[in-house]
Amino acid sequence: xxxxxxxxxxxxxxxxxxxxxxxxxxxxxxxxxxxxxxxxxxxxxxxxxxxxxxxxxxxxxxxxxxxxxxxxxxxxxxxxxxxxxxxxxxxxxxxxxxxxxxxxxxxxxxxxxxxxxxxxxxxxxxxxxxxxxxxxxxxxxxxxxxxxxxxxxxxxxxxxxxxxxxxxxxxxxxxxxxxxxxxxxxxxxxxxxxxxxxxxxxxxxxxxxxxxxxxxxxxxxxxxxxxxxxxxxxxxxxxxxxxxxxxxxxxxxxxxxxxxxxxxxxxxxxxxxxxxxxxxxxx
Amino acid sequence: xxxxxxxxxxxxxxxxxxxxxxxxxxxxxxxxxxxxxxxxxxxxxxxxxxxxxxxxxxxxxxxxxxxxxxxxxxxxxxxxxxxxxxxxxxxxxxxxxxxxxxxxxxxxxxxxxxxxxxxxxxxxxxxxxxxxxxxxxxxxxxxxxxxxxxxxxxxxxxxxxxxxxxxxxxxxxxxxxxxxxxxxxxxxxxxxxxxxxxxxxxxxxxxxxxxxxxxxxxxxxxxxxxxxxxxxxxxxxxxxxxxxxxxxxxxxx
Numbered sequence: 001x002x003x004x005x006x007x008x009x010x011x012x013x014x015x016x017x018x019x020x021x022x023x024x025x026x027x028x029x030x031x032x033x034x035x036x037x038x039x040x041x042x043x044x045x046x047x048x049x050x051x052x053x054x055x056x057x058x059x060x061x062x063x064x065x066x067x068x069x070x071x072x073x074x075x076x077x078x079x080x081x082x083x084x085x086x087x088x089x090x091x092x093x094x095x096x097x098x099x100x101x102x103x104x105x106x107x108x109x110x111x112x113x114x115x116x117x118x119x120x121x122x123x124x125x126x127x128x129x130x131x132x133x134x135x136x137x138x139x140x141x142x143x144x145x146x147x148x149x150x151x152x153x154x155x156x157x158x159x160x161x162x163x164x165x166x167x168x169x170x171x172x173x174x175x176x177x178x179x180x181x182x183x184x185x186x187x188x189x190x191x192x193x194x195x196x197x198x199x200x201x202x203x204x205x206x207x208x209x210x211x212x213x214x215x216x217x218x219x220x221x222x223x224x225x226x227x228x229x230x231x232x233x234x235x236x237x238x239x240x241x242x243x244x245x246x247x248x249x250x251x252x253x254x255x256x257x258x259x260x261x262x263x264x265x266x267x268x269x270x271x272x273x274x275x276x277x278x279x280x281x282x283x
Numbered sequence: 284x285x286x287x288x289x290x291x292x293x294x295x296x297x298x299x300x301x302x303x304x305x306x307x308x309x310x311x312x313x314x315x316x317x318x319x320x321x322x323x324x325x326x327x328x329x330x331x332x333x334x335x336x337x338x339x340x341x342x343x344x345x346x347x348x349x350x351x352x353x354x355x356x357x358x359x360x361x362x363x364x365x366x367x368x369x370x371x372x373x374x375x376x377x378x379x380x381x382x383x384x385x386x387x388x389x390x391x392x393x394x395x396x397x398x399x400x401x402x403x404x405x406x407x408x409x410x411x412x413x414x415x416x417x418x419x420x421x422x423x424x425x426x427x428x429x430x431x432x433x434x435x436x437x438x439x440x441x442x443x444x445x446x447x448x449x450x451x452x453x454x455x456x457x458x459x460x461x462x463x464x465x466x467x468x469x470x471x472x473x474x475x476x477x478x479x480x481x482x483x484x485x486x487x488x489x490x491x492x493x494x495x496x497x498x499x500x501x502x503x504x505x506x507x508x509x510x511x512x513x514x515x516x517x518x519x520x521x522x523x524x525x526x527x528x529x530x531x532x533x534x535x536x
Contacts, residue, residue, distance in 0.1 A: 098343060167378055167380035170338065170376060171376065171380045171382065171445075172392070174373065174374035174446070175369065175392060175393040175396070176368075176369040177392075177396045178396075185392070190382075
């Protein structure tokens, strides 16, 4: 008996240590990366960095084009993704007949979330840039990124809607509410915090995406900010990617500054998502 | 006047896909009376309750045969407006299920979706309904706080107020006190006593004492059948069917 107990406690300890090692590994790598980016990124970072365009000279290179490009593309993508994503999820969870076809569609949407982002870039190039003649514009970029994150947005919105208890729907129906009233006044308000959390996390993924936008032909060296949705553009991660590929070593520091900016943007967005979740889960 | 029929249930069979949940139910529900439905778990009493306001429509594969007349008119015809039906036949559920909104908004929800927009009118309905559910005095100073901050018993009375706000004629209650403590249960029972002056009430209950305390008529369900339906004191003192007697004396269920 005592032996058994000892053995159990030992196993317990061993596993605890193993898990601790793994989580430390992750945290150490993360800390090292952040330290590297911050220490290198701070060297060239000043206010001018945000107000200058790119340049052949590292000390004169700035992120303005990328920053504005990102703001334009993401700004346009947010409403498109939110409405299409939420509406799709509402249809699938609240309206679609429960049959094999619906299940198949749901399954495929979940699968789409796993497709490499560069495939979406090719799709964007083929459909938006070429076929629909949008050119390599902000609009085409926003639509491509929308496609990329929509599966994630839809799936997380579906989960949010599913988590609204049926008892609330029943209460609404029993008062004589019709389907739309029930969805709009009862289900959506309850699910909105979760929908928003998933949505913001998906947006922060889109902000960091490089491959699909390069694929669809976003520019790498840009000396202007977009003036409208049909203008060409670049985004922060492409700018960073471009700098890292340049021969002059100082560009490594410029790239680090860009990464730092990107990192801060992502922190803010993730913070916002956490805040929303925290605020509403306490209610 | 008494013995006026508000609901006439005629030979109702009810199926979930192939499973028959109700078998040939026939009974009349009298106006301004409390009708209790008792029986062991799974006997079909809740299913039956939900056929009266057609909540079973929401369940896929559910099918009803026979007919139910409300105020002399069938509620299972093609042209029946379910929205209007549920407005006239309110429902209170087993678990208190207030919306995660303010107390005021919970009660105002029904009138609002049925087109009341005037603020003063809404306020009047809310106050009146809360008074009707014997909750007003407890919450009058905090109508805009979240309904979820109320106790379970208060939440259930809020759900009753919410149902009253659309001015129904019939109130269906599906074990309204089963999730509540004895004090809150007593309050709900007192409330039912008061409500029957203005509403016809059908209440499903697990507790036979509760049925005996609050109801005028009692129906005993067993395996999807209505075994016996009569005046409550007759059912409890001198049941006609052996199975009813076995159940109320605690021999099974």
